[in-house]
Amino acid sequence: MAVETTEINHITGEMSGLACKPAKRFGFIKYLAVFLIVTVLFAFLQQLLMPKYMHGIVEGAMIAEYYQEEKDHNVIFVGDCELYENISPAVLWEEYGINSYIRGSAQQLIWQSYYLMEETLKYEHPEVMVFNVLSMKYDVPQNEAYNRMTLDGMRWSMSKVRDIQASMTEEESFAEYVFPILRYHSRITQLEQDDVTYLFRKDPVTFNGYYMRVDVKAAENVPTGRPLGDYRFGDNAYKYLEMMAQLCEKEGVELVLVKAPSLYPYWYDEWDEQMVQFAKDHDLKYYNLLNVTDEMGLDFSQDTYDGGLHLNLSGAEKMAHYFGKILQEDCGVTSRRGEEKLEKAWEEKIAAYEAEIARQEANLKE
Template structure:
């Protein structure tokens, strides 16, 4: 009987271990190829603790600002907590989670995602789910993650099935066994860093062609849900003594309409927040849309991102009372390594 009592837990433990290993194997790695942005959220935890500035937002932050430049030029240690199509409620919960790991002096939020009011308004369900996964799977388990999952699903999507598959991603990726790639085995247990403090480097150049024409939205007012989460961000930062800076990153599409800009300006003024639309300072920043974008104006390449960081670093220094930390020896050592990695990555990518 005693033997039986021992065998059962042992068998159960082996089964769970095998299932866990399978889950690790079957989850997408995002280490190579097109969708490296899926790896960004999980990379933060190895770099948390010493950042004075944390950017939060979508591709307009993780592709348009280089934290390495901010360090090199101004001694500002920073990190970008961004992922593809990161929605405002996801940004809010990432901010909330960040505050459990460190207390930066400034949080920078890119306001583009204000245009998506609810999970339903962000595109087809399959697309939403894929983007949600890229943001949520990388988060460590916490109340913030659970709330972010809840906020990210539409009412129709909310089900035991979906929620449980976030807790046990094996249930979501169980059929990936038929499309496993070499990287799934290479990075089964250990991942590389694909970003430089959350910045996903692009070195290609695709000049801006014709100006973008997009349909004006029927209703130019931001939705209730967006305002709700922006307000929560404001309150969260106030409660934690963190300065919230709102920005609109320099990217030409999706178009950032004047009516939207005005609403954010008014909100910032009302709440005593800084708001800067970098599109208004393109010339000052020195963006050349024939060389500084890798996808015809949608996002900046590394040359543009360095220019944007150079300009924005100065803005931060002037407006946020941020110290130059380059004299901090311990921090300098860490950042020296980061700079070297960044330069090497740039060199490799430039080929």
């Protein structure tokens, strides 16, 4: 009887409940289709307008590059340019069998390093995490452009949310990080070939996080630091250093603090004393590598490409040679030589590393 009623309703076109369902379903599908089209269009535009950082200033592409890695490292370095330009993971592998990665970006502030550590530990469990302490000098958010280069490349997670909240300057808004198109829409009239070429893919710009430079510019007339009114690091910087120590302790990862051997910005003795004390109080290892540049064999007339701020390839390889020994002997980091999969991966990486050396050297000769 019910079937019969329904049929009658279909035939007559009367608006019974049963007869309305197909129309409603069609309407929903229509809305869904429009929604999906708009969303895809929005996402496409956003991706198109985001800076690609594939040429010139490549530092903005570094953070995202990590996600393409096999996440199985013995050692993770976390910090600013004093790490990603100063130590070569390729040498750590070749000489010590240490599989390492540098999670660094330009002027990476300590809270950004903390949240990158937190995020990294969700992917993998290294034996050691190494943090460069120069960023202790910054206690408050600094600069949107640097923030963007660190934060835009991070995958979404609560670590990224908290990182954004900790990093934003007063002029920035959270919404612009959620929808970068709100920030970058003005690029619509300035799009270049790279924006199309690298719309859906990126080329690597580092070698396990290491940014290579083979050129030489000797360090000369490096200024000493001018007197400061207050040498104490800020409370906020200390808060995140404390959080790093707690996080690593909780995760069973050894945290090692270093001051990389860059001559500028100036590293004050008063700052160093505070790091020595912090390390002592928290039972951590701290190495001020500025104190051992002779032992490392660094020659600042040859081993820097920008007058002592960062090491060039020659300097970064010397630092890897020196620090690898520390990681192995003092921290007990194990050699992974003989692991077939890893050996094969590094064989390819070192071939690319050597090709880049040859490319840069050829460019210098021209």
